[in-house]
Amino acid sequence: MCRGPAWPELAAGKDARRTRFDGGCAASSCSLAHRRGGRLHVVTSSSTPPDAAGREPLAYRDAGFLDSDEARPVRILSEYLRPLGAFRRRRIHDTIVFFGSARITEDGPLGAYYEAARELARLVTTWSDGLPSPSHRYLVCTGGGPGIMEAANRGASEAGGRSIGLNIGLPHEQRPNRYITRGLSFEFRYFFMRKLWFAYLARAVVAFPGGYGTLDEVFELLTLSQTGKLERPIPVLLYGADFWREIVDFDALVRHGLIAPHDAGLLRLVDDPSEAFEALRAGLRPQDEEAATPDLARSATPGEQPHPSGSSPSTTGGDS
Numbered sequence: 001m002c003r004g005p006a007w008p009e010l011a012a013g014k015d016a017r018r019t020r021f022d023g024g025c026a027a028s029s030c031s032l033a034h035r036r037g038g039r040l041h042v043v044t045s046s047s048t049p050p051d052a053a054g055r056e057p058l059a060y061r062d063a064g065f066l067d068s069d070e071a072r073p074v075r076i077l078s079e080y081l082r083p084l085g086a087f088r089r090r091r092i093h094d095t096i097v098f099f100g101s102a103r104i105t106e107d108g109p110l111g112a113y114y115e116a117a118r119e120l121a122r123l124v125t126t127w128s129d130g131l132p133s134p135s136h137r138y139l140v141c142t143g144g145g146p147g148i149m150e151a152a153n154r155g156a157s158e159a160g161g162r163s164i165g166l167n168i169g170l171p172h173e174q175r176p177n178r179y180i181t182r183g184l185s186f187e188f189r190y191f192f193m194r195k196l197w198f199a200y201l202a203r204a205v206v207a208f209p210g211g212y213g214t215l216d217e218v219f220e221l222l223t224l225s226q227t228g229k230l231e232r233p234i235p236v237l238l239y240g241a242d243f244w245r246e247i248v249d250f251d252a253l254v255r256h257g258l259i260a261p262h263d264a265g266l267l268r269l270v271d272d273p274s275e276a277f278e279a280l281r282a283g284l285r286p287q288d289e290e291a292a293t294p295d296l297a298r299s300a301t302p303g304e305q306p307h308p309s310g311s312s313p314s315t316t317g318g319d320s
Contacts, residue, residue: 079193083166083186087201087294090183091134094295095141095164095201096124096280099217100148100208100239113208113240114151119273120206120239121155121163124280129161131286135293138203138284139164143194143217144176144185148208153179166194195220200296204235204280209243225266226259231298235283237276241269 128138140156142149144165156163165180188194
């Protein structure tokens, strides 16, 4: 918002060509408003001052422009291209995604889940690091924050492997944890771009107890699997059977005809890190590595050849 005695003629409804700027602006950028054909137009001006020769900054170096409404498509594209470039340079092929609450602490009442996520991430990382592959397979990937996310990144770090953190700026709770591999911590402004990167590289998902955010992430990926929108299956493990049975009655969804009986098979309940690890290994096929790295999931489009199973992908199957 521009503060100060600027554009007095505009308030009087006079032509913008006669507008003079005679006041300062307290914000990092201000807007020049003018009328054209009876319509009010607002043009965001640069917050980066001209150089010594009076030249305005290049658009992609103008912080004021990049933070404007007009540059929203640029910001969205940046949140796609920057992770993509990092994954290519580091030869990261695919991921195992860990979801769970940011509020679970190591010494809190639900601390057993923290330790389970830590141990499972350690098992996954030790196994994946031993695979004969020119690229990095099945890296632990989290939302980058505290709680279950920290536990998973910590377990991977303690196993001597790499892990990814897809952080998002929130008013509270969400700060990058210190166990994410340097260069693989990404900050997102847009939830939907963060979700894209969760789904794009995932070969499996392990969801620990969590709140709205965890439920949102889990059901988004279950929907992608149910609808066959992704060409390859994504096994979903729900860790903590009692918790998940208490908060979501999947049998009731089947009983009321809201999901098909085979849709309940898109997920599996587990209660032990070793059990979860064996379930993951049974549903993954490391030998099916494709040449492209990262191995981005392809979206299934109506009219194209359907999934090989002819129905919703099974959690026990391999790659498509």
